[in-house]
Amino acid sequence: MTEPTTPLPAQLETAIRTAVEARKESLFELTAELVRQQTLTGQEEGAQRIIDARLRAAGFAVERVQPDAEAALADPYAGYPALSYEGRSSVVGRSPGSGGGRSLHLNGHVDVVPVERPEEWAHDPWGAEIADGRLWGRGSGDMKAGLAACIVAAEVVAEVCPDRAGELIVSSVIEEETGGNGMWSVLRAGHVGDATVFGEPSDLCLDHGGTGVVWAKLTAHSSSGHAETAKRSGAFEELAAAVAALRRLEKERNSPPRDPAFAAVSDWPFGTSIGKIEGGVWTASTPERLAAHARIGFGRETEPAEVQQEVVEAVAAATDQVTVEFTAFRARAYCHDSTGPWPDAVAAAHRTVVGTEPQTTIATATADARYITGPSLCYGPITGNLHGRDEWVDLASLEQVAGVIALAAAAWTS
Ligand SMILES: [Zn+2]
Structure with a gap:
């Protein structure tokens, strides 16, 4: 894991960027489709079905992971289960590499927080309206857009780099907003990558810590x-x-x-x-x-x-x-390394796609990234009004995130 990532051949880089661009509408449509699913805690399954089907269609081997409530209670760092796990699960898709390479776990959470006063929103909280270059709605920024970007990036790498050495693991988890037992159980079931990226909203910064x-x-x-x-x-x-x-x-x-x-x-x-x-x-x-x-x-x-x-x-x-x-x-509060082969691969991809030097940051909130012991970053689009009224995601930055994650994933797993 300490080996620096070799830059991608120019031809492959172009092929990946072209494939991401070709899926731009699909990326926005997937985000909208997920926002229209009102995935409050306990109601995640509608969105999970969409993601399950989409990963299967891209050739990923898909399984469901259900948290073990008793085991979670016994772990001093897991969440207190919000509800029964009956009929509720995280989706995990895996696409193996040819072997000997580094694996990458791409993650997002599908659950969203409630809407307090829907009548005071200018945009329907569940309408996924597109206006002013933004997609509006509860969960658009936190974090269905970033989750969709992870899925599209994984689809592109699976398609364009079939001979890569490392495995791709994609997960869409429940309960990130209330305890974190979705990702906790996915990792506990053995779906651990050599590096992890979370599509959490980070305004295109490399976010490597949380309180x-x-x-x-x-x-x-x-x-x-x-x-x-x-x-x-x-x-x-x-x-x-x-x-x-x-x-x-x-x-x-x-x-x-x-x-x-x-x-x-x-x-x-x-x-x-x-x-x-x-x-x-x-x-x-x-x-x-x-x-x-x-x-x-x-x-x-x-x-x-x-x-x-x-x-x-x-x-x-x-x-x-x-x-x-x-x-x-x-x-627990956590702080991952902001430099090293994985952050450097994401930073290099950011320079290629966005054309600027990426900023690093840490968050004054938590994320499922706290469960990761190896290299880990949150990297997601420009967003606003998270957990508040008229939440949004900036669509141009969303496309950039899909491109950055796809390039970094291809380089990491090559
Ligand atoms: Zn989030």
Whole structure:
């Protein structure tokens, strides 16, 4: 894996770029088709069927991988399963090389986060409208476009480089947005490449790191009854005291951030957000339960279990009326090498296709890349409004991503 990648012969490079260009409409159509599938957690199968069929048509041997919920719970870095895995699986396609070469795993996640207020979108969140050089919709940027680019790149390399030495592995996983057990289980099933690329939105940068992430659900308990019994303070204030305790931990972690890799990209890389609140049914009733769902970021100096312990202790010190549960993520912070044969191959392909010197970056969020121990990068298109209103992907950059990944994949596996 330490051998530098030999540049592709000019003729082969041209053949690959021509093949990607010929599939441009197919790339955009696949992205649109995937966006139209409302692949919220638990509803991934419509998109997975499309990808399964597409990989089979390109000659890949396709299998499904279902996470083992008990094994995931037992692994301190896997996710807490979001739902039952009945009828839900990741798709893995493999196309072997002639042998003796380096393999490459190309990955994307098919799950998307919910839409909060669809009526306030200018573009139908599930319509995959194309306007102003962009494709709009939930999951367009994060990350159905990048997933489609990985699939098209793999199709091109399988077709144009049938004699390559290394194997191509393509996976479309579930639950990246809620714990990461899709990719975790795919790797555990043995689908491990000598290098990995994730088509996650990176604005054409080589993204090689991400923060740790833990999710915590804080629940304030009280006894329900008529508001005539209400006193000066109630469940809401208890919950607010617990949230304030999380904010104090957040401030400690960011003042200043101890992990230099993350301090270099942000003065507040380890954010805590309260993304969802729930509880109560009537204004003149005191609630039985009020809950706040928190996402907590942290650096490489801290283990997920340590963060969980800090949260339990800080909340207990602030109030005895709030319980803490942990859901979804037990993600470690990670930072892969930004140089070496694989990043260098992607950088060279970027120079060829985009014509500029690529930037490297790391993210203040997590990705399934944290599970990879060898060379790994996220490399994806220019996008906007991820997880927000009117999410989009820039189509010109999407075509470039397919070209860059195809060239890097061909060079890596040659
Ligand atoms: Zn993503």
